[in-house]
Amino acid sequence: MGQPERRMQFAKNVKMLDWLKTELLDQVSNLFKGLYHANQHLMIEAIASLLICIYVLGRRVGFTYREVDQVVTEKLRDHSREGHQLERWYGDLSTLEEYMNKR
Incomplete structure (x- = not known):
């Protein structure tokens, strides 16, 4: 080029x-x-x-899209483990992580 x-x-x-x-x-x-x-x-x-x-x-x-997905999944796992408020109150993070792992 x-x-x-x-x-x-x-x-x-x-x-x-x-x-x-x-x-x-x-x-x-x-x-x-x-x-x-x-x-x-x-x-x-x-x-x-x-x-x-x-x-x-x-x-x-x-x-790559896969890299973005992997980092999102890692962040969800980390936030869930750390007791993020969204996880403690609603379980949103582990639910989203589960969804992403099944895709």
């Missing part, structure tokens, strides 16, 4: 990262709007879009 092509690819990657960052903010805003209006459709759409953005952002900065 020549120098102009490399510069073009670099600019394209920077632009995509910027777009992903703004998409994350936009979807967080949509999630908050959905919560405020108790709009389940808007909430689930925003949550799904956030998950997609996070995975793609991770890939764009050099991580």
Whole structure:
């Protein structure tokens, strides 16, 4: 790949990262709007879009989807063991870890 092509690819990657960052903010805003209006459709759409953005952002900065999943699973396990409040009160972390391990 020549120098102009490399510069073009670099600019394209920077632009995509910027777009992903703004998409994350936009979807967080949509999630908050959905919560405020108790709009389940808007909430689930925003949550799904956030998950997609996070995975793609991770890939764009050099991580595989599997690496992201592995680190998430490790964090869930660690937080569960440490007695994180979400785990103590609701069991959310171990439930999510179980779900991720079954995928």
